[in-house]
């Protein structure tokens with residue numbers, strides 16, 4: 217028998233001061249204005265928002281509501297989706313990402329979350345798609361740097377490589393950061409990376425253990441992996457209802473120097489999107505203190 221790995225003990229979470237909720241978690245029940253009010257009423261100090269909800273609310277109004285509520289904006293979702301079969305399509309994606317940068321700045325977001333995009337329509341060229349992602353990011357980085365807005369590459373589980381995101385491991389995301397230079401880091405979502413045997417080492421690398429200097433962990437997203445998972449996109453679990461060792465991963469992330477908020481992000485068509493959103497917020501808060 218091999219001995220169990222030494223436990224990583226993260227700092228205890230004794231209050232909600234490091235809790236953020238991504239509005240995707242209540243998106244079927246609440247628009248942005250309701251989410252802002254509902255999260256604030258639940259004592260949640262952080263929020264992450266989606267561009268479509270911001271557009272529905274109006275950018276200026278959304279920024280004012282969020283500022284008045286005193287939230288830390290842990291991210292704007294999302295930029296990316298760079299691969300396209302035509303030059304015009306790739307240019308349109310880059311232009312859209314430039315608008316996303318402006319929106320993130322107006323909202324005071326800590327980062328713009330990038331979901332890279334998968335294969336270009338009609339293509340089987342995965343390496344080509346990854347090159348389009350690199351080129352797209354390189355094209356928008358000058359604006360992001362000038363605005364002081366960090367770009368957070370979020371690796372997604374490989375089951376999304378074809379249609380959503382061809383950056384599939386933390387190591388791959390960090391290779392991209394190395395290639396692109398300053399102004400770009402990673403969003404670590406336990407749902408997407410929990411299975412990766414290299415995760416602990418890559419989290420340490422993201423914190424600068426490879427000699428790269430400043431920490432590149434820009435966001436930490438939490439939820440849980442249900443067994444069985446019945447939908448590839450819309451069946452994420454509440455923390456504590458699945459099999460991810462969240463405290464262990466949080467310990468690694470904090471040991472790597474990340475001291476920001478933990479952002480609950482749950483897409484759950486059949487369960488949490490069907491519940492009273494105030495209940496969802498209170499369960500997020502309870503579980504945050506119990507199992508994160």
Ligand code: ZN
Nearest residue numbers: 370405437481
């Ligand atoms: Zn995420």
